[in-house]
Amino acid sequence: MTVATPITPAVLTLPRALPAAERVNVVGLTREALAAALVAAGTPEGQAAMRVSQIWQWAYHRGARDFGAMSNLAKPFRAMLAERFAIERPETVTRQVSADGTRKYLLRIDGGHEVETVYIPEEDRGTLCVSSQVGCTLTCSFCHTGTQRLVRNLTAAEIVGQILVARDDLADWGRKPDEKRLVSNIVLMGMGEPLYNFEAVRDAMKVAMDGEGIALSRRRITLSTSGIVPEIARVGTEIGCLLAISFHATTDAVRDTLVPINRKWNIAALLAACRAYPRLSNAERITFEYVMLKGVNDSDADARRLVKLIAGIPAKINLIPFNPWPGAPYERSDPERIEAFGAIVNRAGYASPVRTPRGEDIMAACGQLKSASERARRAAGR
Ligand code: SAH
Ligand code: SF4
Numbered sequence: 001m002t003v004a005t006p007i008t009p010a011v012l013t014l015p016r017a018l019p020a021a022e023r024v025n026v027v028g029l030t031r032e033a034l035a036a037a038l039v040a041a042g043t044p045e046g047q048a049a050m051r052v053s054q055i056w057q058w059a060y061h062r063g064a065r066d067f068g069a070m071s072n073l074a075k076p077f078r079a080m081l082a083e084r085f086a087i088e089r090p091e092t093v094t095r096q097v098s099a100d101g102t103r104k105y106l107l108r109i110d111g112g113h114e115v116e117t118v119y120i121p122e123e124d125r126g127t128l129c130v131s132s133q134v135g136c137t138l139t140c141s142f143c144h145t146g147t148q149r150l151v152r153n154l155t156a157a158e159i160v161g162q163i164l165v166a167r168d169d170l171a172d173w174g175r176k177p178d179e180k181r182l183v184s185n186i187v188l189m190g191m192g193e194p195l196y197n198f199e200a201v202r203d204a205m206k207v208a209m210d211g212e213g214i215a216l217s218r219r220r221i222t223l224s225t226s227g228i229v230p231e232i233a234r235v236g237t238e239i240g241c242l243l244a245i246s247f248h249a250t251t252d253a254v255r256d257t258l259v260p261i262n263r264k265w266n267i268a269a270l271l272a273a274c275r276a277y278p279r280l281s282n283a284e285r286i287t288f289e290y291v292m293l294k295g296v297n298d299s300d301a302d303a304r305r306l307v308k309l310i311a312g313i314p315a316k317i318n319l320i321p322f323n324p325w326p327g328a329p330y331e332r333s334d335p336e337r338i339e340a341f342g343a344i345v346n347r348a349g350y351a352s353p354v355r356t357p358r359g360e361d362i363m364a365a366c367g368q369l370k371s372a373s374e375r376a377r378r379a380a381g382r
Contacts, residue, residue: 061215133192319354
């Protein structure tokens with residue numbers, strides 16, 4: 001006769017720990033998504049919103065990576081979180097520091113893919129340049145990323161994860177609301193076209209802008225697009241951050257060659273979307289980025305056409321000296337040319353700051369990003 005082994009109730013009620021790969025990564029989930037995941041894991045519905053706030057503050061104000069440290073949560077709840085959830089960031093493969101203090105991180109994400117993130121310290125701010133895709137589907141002829149085909153969109157977790165990695169490295173956690181933060185601004189100007197990954201970018205920026213999340217004001221976040229016209233209004237209505245347009249040319253003939261998406265949405269269509277931009281005001285001007293390419297788009301006539309084209313749009317014009325990369329088919333305009341171009345724009349009443357190239361020695365400047373592995377693959381294939 002076999003005797004059944006008695007099973008004690010204690011064994012039956014023990015929470016089952018999930019294997020690491022199946023745990024839900026809290027990073028990048030919207031408030032609603034995290035609340036739903038907590039409820040699915042047994043948290044009473046009435047408590048979910050408060051638990052989200054508590055977990056967010058630990059993860060995003062103090063940089064906690066471990067639920068065990070969350071001392072204002074009950075022990076059994078912490079144990080449940082540790083068994084079913086995780087607080088994960090991408091893995092840092094390399095970190096390079098430029099002579100000018102710019103830092104470039106090469107990060108590995110799921111699938112073995114790699115993205116780059118750049119931190120640019122300045123006197124009055126610290127800007128993190130965040131990627132939205134691995135590679136880019138677009139093929140702007142002056143952009144190094146454009147020579148790498150799109151591998152995939154980043155998830156919201158991977159976009160927020162870039163911010164967490166930089167703040168880990170800079171020890172930028174636990175600062176009071178009035179204290180100076182090292183990562184004070186975010187620009188979506190790394191690899192990829194953010195408006196071709198709208199939902200993930202939006203969800204990530206919601207975490208970045210939430211007072212209990214990364215807690216950066218929406219005016220400290222700028223999204224740059226090459227001109228995906230149908231998505232532009234959504235930046236204003238669904239995210240609310242500042243908008244930058246990669247303009248770069250004053251005739252369709254030239255813009256077609258520099259920013260090929262212009263063949264789909266030309267200058268007139270792009271400017272119509274800018275004029276209709278929901279949040280447009282003098283306090284929240286659109287930035288027009290303009291890469292200065294020697295002999296291609298940098299004449300006085302270009303400068304005059306530019307101010308005529310954008311007339312009436314509250315705008316500033318950011319002149320970006322071209323940053324070279326191996327095999328690039330362009331040269332940077334001379335400093336005198338950039339100055340003369342800027343003076344015309346200025347006389348028309350627009351601020352026209354010239355963007356100082358940063359981190360050139362580590363290939364971290366605008367348009368120089370491209371996964372190192374991809375570079376190596378190409379070199380090997382040649
Ligand atoms: N895909 C988006 C955002 C990333 S690029 C976009 O195109 O707007 C950020 C800025 O750097 C864009 O204005 C882009 O046109 C510019 N850029 C790209 N390659 C560059 C290069 N080699 N030198 C200078 N600026 C460059
Ligand atoms: Fe893509 Fe922007 Fe580079 Fe164009 S400039 S290829 S849109 S990353």
